[in-house]
Amino acid sequence: MTMPDARVIELEERANTIRQDIIEMLVEAGSGHSAGPLDMADVFAALYFHTMRHRPDDPSWPDRDRLILSCGHICPVRYAAMARAGYFPVSELMTLRKFGSPLQGHPERTRLPGSETTSGPLGAGLAQSCGLAYAARMDGKAWRTYCVTSDAEHQAGLHWEAAFFAGKYRLNNITCIIDRNNIQIGGDTEEIMPLEPLREKYESFRWHVLEIDGNNMRRVVDALEEVKSIHEKPTVIIAHTVPGKGVDFMEGDYLWHGKPPTSQQAQVALEELRAVAGKLRAEHE
Amino acid sequence: MSDPHGLENGLQLAANIFDREKVGKIPTRNGFGEGLVEAGKRDKNVVGICADLTESTRMQAFAEAFPDRFLEIGVQEQLLVAMSAGLALEGKIPFVASYAMFCPGRAWEQVRTNLCLNDVNVKIAGAHAGVSVGPDGATHQAIEDISIMRCIPRITVVVPCDAPQTKKATLAVAAAIGPTYLRFGREKSPVITTDDTPFEIGVAQVLRRGGDVAIIVCGILTYNALIAASELAADGIDCTVLNNHTVTPMDERAVVDVASNCGAVVTVEEHTVLGGMGSRVAEILAAKLPTPIEFIGVQGEFGQSGKPDELIEYYGMGISHIKDAVRRVVARKR
Numbered sequence: 156m157t158m159p160d161a162r163v164i165e166l167e168e169r170a171n172t173i174r175q176d177i178i179e180m181l182v183e184a185g186s187g188h189s190a191g192p193l194d195m196a197d198v199f200a201a202l203y204f205h206t207m208r209h210r211p212d213d214p215s216w217p218d219r220d221r222l223i224l225s226c227g228h229i230c231p232v233r234y235a236a237m238a239r240a241g242y243f244p245v246s247e248l249m250t251l252r253k254f255g256s257p258l259q260g261h262p263e264r265t266r267l268p269g270s271e272t273t274s275g276p277l278g279a280g281l282a283q284s285c286g287l288a289y290a291a292r293m294d295g296k297a298w299r300t301y302c303v304t305s306d307a308e309h310q311a312g313l314h315w316e317a318a319f320f321a322g323k324y325r326l327n328n329i330t331c332i333i334d335r336n337n338i339q340i341g342g343d344t345e346e347i348m349p350l351e352p353l354r355e356k357y358e359s360f361r362w363h364v365l366e367i368d369g370n371n372m373r374r375v376v377d378a379l380e381e382v383k384s385i386h387e388k389p390t391v392i393i394a395h396t397v398p399g400k401g402v403d404f405m406e407g408d409y410l411w412h413g414k415p416p417t418s419q420q421a422q423v424a425l426e427e428l429r430a431v432a433g434k435l436r437a438e439h440e
Numbered sequence: 441m442s443d444p445h446g447l448e449n450g451l452q453l454a455a456n457i458f459d460r461e462k463v464g465k466i467p468t469r470n471g472f473g474e475g476l477v478e479a480g481k482r483d484k485n486v487v488g489i490c491a492d493l494t495e496s497t498r499m500q501a502f503a504e505a506f507p508d509r510f511l512e513i514g515v516q517e518q519l520l521v522a523m524s525a526g527l528a529l530e531g532k533i534p535f536v537a538s539y540a541m542f543c544p545g546r547a548w549e550q551v552r553t554n555l556c557l558n559d560v561n562v563k564i565a566g567a568h569a570g571v572s573v574g575p576d577g578a579t580h581q582a583i584e585d586i587s588i589m590r591c592i593p594r595i596t597v598v599v600p601c602d603a604p605q606t607k608k609a610t611l612a613v614a615a616a617i618g619p620t621y622l623r624f625g626r627e628k629s630p631v632i633t634t635d636d637t638p639f640e641i642g643v644a645q646v647l648r649r650g651g652d653v654a655i656i657v658c659g660i661l662t663y664n665a666l667i668a669a670s671e672l673a674a675d676g677i678d679c680t681v682l683n684n685h686t687v688t689p690m691d692e693r694a695v696v697d698v699a700s701n702c703g704a705v706v707t708v709e710e711h712t713v714l715g716g717m718g719s720r721v722a723e724i725l726a727a728k729l730p731t732p733i734e735f736i737g738v739q740g741e742f743g744q745s746g747k748p749d750e751l752i753e754y755y756g757m758g759i760s761h762i763k764d765a766v767r768r769v770v771a772r773k774r
Binding site: 263264265271272273275276279282283284285286287288289290291293294312313316317319320 | 487508509511513514516518519522523524525526527528529530531532534549550553554557558559
């Protein structure tokens, strides 16, 4: 069933709010990553406000869908989505990367229930997701595991060890989402260590592959729905995104991978995002 | 009645330890294999995962007894650890097995981040530890594994002395909660304990009590330590032998007690002396009771191919080496 336009716009508004939160968090923290969190705001809005079964007031609810953030460095997008979903007060977002905060620079399960695992060192999220998904199968549970990865972490051998595993055991309850923004901390992925052809790599590892515009909310939501009907094998969604999406001066520039905006830059970014928010609100009403 | 070799009666140790013909010899890995099957019977959440070494790590019996709870994942040691973290998050009790050189060796960062920082209940079974792997050579002889595991917060590190104790340690590790490294070897090694000998994680065992030197040992070299102590007794040097099977968290009170009683210590491990069990003993005693110590172990070298006994001798871990170290440390006593 096609999702009504109003619902799409509502999710786009969620993504816009998350982007504003990300900018404010990063300025306050004074360090962190900008490009990835911004370009994955649409995917996280879709996951937390549409696709996943979860209970913000009960992060350990046994039947919840699991979301593993493999590329832990884009955690501001997850923290913002969690706060907006009601896991913790939005005001707590301003403690990102500060001493004693549950919102560590990279997520830690023991400090933030609901983050599911501890992640940051790249390439390890899909492997942990495989363990979750296999346990669900052993126990006959219906919940699904979503694993968000960066594109550059596909350079790590461990990620492909996990891809082997999910393919061998036909883990159809696992969905890997790739933030295909083509940048990494040192430059363009295809210059540093080419990933292409990514689709063919996954297909040869016995995965089903969907390829979408990861900044198009309707495409994102449709793809997340479509994976539920793939029973033969695990599915990967290659989500093509624009790094820094939503902030004009950051878009497409790898130098924004690993740094936060200054407070003046943040003002410019927030003005742009608020203008888009106003337009979305008008469309919604 | 006291034991003629000075062994502690209460521990129900094996009868023929000092009879070189009759002493039992079983690989410690067999103890792991038996213990894992028993652990699987006791708890349905126990899962076995192996990286293509099912037979030689002795996980085979578990795989046959519980095929639905066994996973073969191929030569992928990083996956072995990281994937098991996911299983543990869902309440499983994964035992992951490989050669110690590869797991934990190759998978250190996954152990550190995915298991220990993440605080999940995964048990690493490191087989073929030490130079006693023999002919396979240095590439397969893990002699740094204790050092790289014991420095990680939250982990428990257990190095049992013989096959029966490895079985008990496997069961104890399965029942305890938290990331754990269990280390054992390939070769047949002398049986010191019996089914009736007590075992508790974190509680060191005084196998023999003497007042001159405390030999603090873990793993299969516990046998050499006992023989050395027995021979030294004939020369008038009376040694305590402490089976210090839990490297982390170490039984600090037992270490300080034996050091206090003897005033001199020799540590013995089939491992590098750089950062291993002996180093932990030294850290404890330096802080609480400065005591002269001699360290038996591989002295900062790599191993090589050879017969197990030949390598133990070459790298200075034989009975004569322990006796020499005891004499050296006696001379250093104040």
